[in-house]
Amino acid sequence: MVSECDLDYLILGGGAVGCIYGGLLSNSGHNVQIINRSLKTVESIKKNGLHLDLNGKKINCFPKTGQPSDAMTARVVMVFTKTYQTRNALLGVLPKMNSKTTYLSLQNGLGNGKILSDITHSNSILHGVTMLPATLLKAGHVKSKGVNTTWFGSYKSAEHNIAHSILHDLIKCDFDVSLVENPNIHIWQKACFNIALNAISALINGSPGLIGDYPGVKNIVYELAAEAIEVAKHDGIKVEIKKIYEMIDFVCTNHRYHKPSMLQDIQLERTTEIESLNGFIVERAKELNIKTPINQMITELVRARENASKFWKSSE
Structure with missing residues (x-):
């Protein structure tokens, strides 16, 4: 996306949904890193890649991966952690980010946009929700069956261009995604x-x-x-x-x-x-x-x- 960043996307949270988003974005040609606190998960993905079973279609992906201390500077940080993990997860990667970084929450629960804003103090924050059903079978192995509808939009002054760039990238990965005025x-x-x-x-x-x-x-x-x-x-x-x-x-x-x-x-x-x-x-x-x-x-x-x-x- 921009030369000032090492990555197009940093996926914060290597659970089932984060692996699907990170894997498909990586296969679409983007520079992606999946960050997970579990060393076992990180080493498994490094060694064997990701194995996705999406509605019966088997897909192998080989994104970068690492623990928070391994994070690289990203244009977009997509947050998939559980809400109670968000603060520590963000603080673990924030030192590597810069003023150009946009943060997007697609987490479950309420209040996630505010949490991102309070912790990052960024003026470029998006939030939304995904209906993607996903099960983590074991480290690096994810199964999903059903629709993957996602909606997102601005929480705080996210640049129009970056939101549309994310939308374009996700559509290219065959996500059913919409950029909406009121994601709440x-x-x-x-x-x-x-x-x-x-x-x-x-x-x-x-x-x-x-x-x-x-x-x-x-x-x-x-x-x-x-x-x-x-x-x-x-x-x-x-x-x-x-x-x-x-x-x-x-x-x-x-x-x-x-x-x-x-x-x-x-x-x-x-x-x-x-x-x-x-x-x-x-x-x-x-x-x-x-x-x-x-x-x-x-x-x-x-x-x-x-x-x-x-x-x-x-x-x-």
Whole structure:
């Protein structure tokens, strides 16, 4: 893109979605580096490359990779880390970036654009959301089946040219991507859906199909969505309410055994994204003087569930 930078794209977070974006951009001829804190993942990609299974099509990719200390100066930093990892991940690569660097968040959850702005102090920040479903089978091996719709737009004074350049590059990689004036609508749309399903899946140790099998549990999911939608409305975000409920019904019927990321995190004894989903709703509702009792209860339960293994280990 520009000679002042070593890279076209730095992918911050070498999980499933980050690997797909980094791999396809690399195969499209761009200079790409995937940054991951896991040395095992980095060494696996260096040695064997990335192996993507996208709707049954096998693709091999060989982007640069490294840990944060190996980061090279990039024109665009695309952030895919979990929200609670964002601060440390960005601080690890920021010394290598320059005033020309643009930052783009395609993370799950709410408030990611603000986090990027607060940490980088950059005047070129984009944010958005992707519906790309992806599973990390093992280091460097990713499978995805389904649509990959992505929306992004300006959070803070991102140059018109760079946003369109990113759009062009992603379209060339066959991503279904749109540059939109108000990405918040799409960010909140997906967040309301995740707020409804993810925490419940984690708590019942089950997938959307199990939720759909129990009408009482599904009603709790609807109530979680309704509270999040109410907060969105008070913040002036016009989400498509009917579409959110249709998405819930669709996954309960058609993706019965899909494991939401929060369920995977609990099963692997990792920190979840509860704070950027249901927890965000609870805190924002307090600021708006709105009551969100179901989200409050679910947030507290997931916080406790995150620490259950540590609790039982302490008894030993």
